[in-house]
Amino acid sequence: MDLKEVNLSAPHSMGTTIIGVTYNGGVVLGADSRTSTGVYVANRASDKITQLTDNVYVCRSGSAADSQIVSDYVRYFLHQHTIQLGQPATVKVAANLVRLISYSNKNMLQTGLIVGGWDKYEGGKIYGIPLGGTIIEQPFAIGGSGSSYLYGFFDQAWKEGMTKDEAEQLVVKAVSLAIARDGASGGVVRTVIINSEGVTRNFYPGDKLSLWHEELEPQNSLLDILNASSPEPMNI
Amino acid sequence: MDSNQAGKQHSLMGSEAASERTLYPYVTGSSVVALKFKDGILMAADMGGSYGSTLRYKSVERLKPAGKHSLLGASGEISDFQEILRYLDELILYDNMWDDGNSLGPKEVHNYLTRVMYNRRNKFDPLWNSLVLGGVKNGQKYLGMVSMIGVNFEDNHVTTGFGNHLARPILRDEWHENLSYEDGVKLLEKCMRVLLYRDRSAINKLQIAKITEEGVTISPPYALKTFWGFSAFENPTVGAEGSW
Numbered sequence: 327m328d329l330k331e332v333n334l335s336a337p338h339s340m341g342t343t344i345i346g347v348t349y350n351g352g353v354v355l356g357a358d359s360r361t362s363t364g365v366y367v368a369n370r371a372s373d374k375i376t377q378l379t380d381n382v383y384v385c386r387s388g389s390a391a392d393s394q395i396v397s398d399y400v401r402y403f404l405h406q407h408t409i410q411l412g413q414p415a416t417v418k419v420a421a422n423l424v425r426l427i428s429y430s431n432k433n434m435l436q437t438g439l440i441v442g443g444w445d446k447y448e449g450g451k452i453y454g455i456p457l458g459g460t461i462i463e464q465p466f467a468i469g470g471s472g473s474s475y476l477y478g479f480f481d482q483a484w485k486e487g488m489t490k491d492e493a494e495q496l497v498v499k500a501v502s503l504a505i506a507r508d509g510a511s512g513g514v515v516r517t518v519i520i521n522s523e524g525v526t527r528n529f530y531p532g533d534k535l536s537l538w539h540e541e542l543e544p545q546n547s548l549l550d551i552l553n554a555s556s557p558e559p560m561n562i
Numbered sequence: 563m564d565s566n567q568a569g570k571q572h573s574l575m576g577s578e579a580a581s582e583r584t585l586y587p588y589v590t591g592s593s594v595v596a597l598k599f600k601d602g603i604l605m606a607a608d609m610g611g612s613y614g615s616t617l618r619y620k621s622v623e624r625l626k627p628a629g630k631h632s633l634l635g636a637s638g639e640i641s642d643f644q645e646i647l648r649y650l651d652e653l654i655l656y657d658n659m660w661d662d663g664n665s666l667g668p669k670e671v672h673n674y675l676t677r678v679m680y681n682r683r684n685k686f687d688p689l690w691n692s693l694v695l696g697g698v699k700n701g702q703k704y705l706g707m708v709s710m711i712g713v714n715f716e717d718n719h720v721t722t723g724f725g726n727h728l729a730r731p732i733l734r735d736e737w738h739e740n741l742s743y744e745d746g747v748k749l750l751e752k753c754m755r756v757l758l759y760r761d762r763s764a765i766n767k768l769q770i771a772k773i774t775e776e777g778v779t780i781s782p783p784y785a786l787k788t789f790w791g792f793s794a795f796e797n798p799t800v801g802a803e804g805s806w
Binding site for chain 2 (some may be wrong): 425429432433454456457458459460461462464474477
């Protein structure tokens, strides 16, 4: 049905908004929840932040199948690595395993990933692994088609040394802004906070988010709006 | 299952059937400019990693030391450059393992890279980079280049990408033997400034690396001042009202 000719020489736009941000003590990962097949939304509540180990998670964008299979392989190898090492794997090792698979199969895979986590040696770290298999450590990373709308936002809003709450608020705001403009992103905002204390998952449905330009407060029905103009009698 | 995996490469670390055609780059680095000066080689590159037309990554280090005597600069696909650095790591490691007091010089490293690039080109599976290899060993300065198709040569100054069109004419005109360090840096900065004005994929954050007999020094990232104060820039159409 979807027979668009893709221009292979330009980078592929990938349905999704994913973000990873470091703060003083750990990392915050965030993502939207829309999985689309062409114009149809196949899953409006997907979980794109996937666990690799107790202390390392990955945000997935691009082909759902490719990102899932890469995550599965990396989880499998990391599990064995953890057993052999006798202690939790570091974020760097997890990220480099993702790179190894992404790079070796660059001709076939179409997935951009953001690996984030906390380990006792380096603290909170974020690694971006875009198409092609480049690995790049960053204080924050954005990915997916929705990220196009966030470069300017982060250039202005990102600050070194944020607190956990500041970082999470930044991530939620950013994903929400991207959802507002990117048709391939939508649904809810999920965040995962990883630090020395552990992992916290949060869920922000649409009604918990701020309204942006030209967005209206959701109502149950037109009838409520019409009836609101003549106040209803009080009930005791 | 174990015996299967032990002998050959694990099947997901590279597929036999897939690499049968030239691929395309995703995250790319822009030009590298390098020249010989009195004490060795100076090399400059900006820190941009472009993703198509988006200037996506702005802290990519494209100049890296390779062993004691060489400096490698790369433009093109960053993931392939990272892989080349891994190959070189292994090469230098094995060289050190001989523990024979000998160490690979820039000429040897350049030759190794040429073989790697050309062999990949022959398999229609190139490493999408243009590499600049500079170094000094036993007083001999060396500066060479290898392209993604294996074309390689040695010269007093080399450039990649846009640098070939914009920086090379400047270098042909102003380079001479026994440049001082200061003059070399100024000349490189002149080239980098022109690239900043005229290359869409250039960013204003660069590093200059120096390699001499003593070793490698890579500068911290810095930005260049640019000049926009021409009256013609402020009033472009003053001489021809109504034009664009």
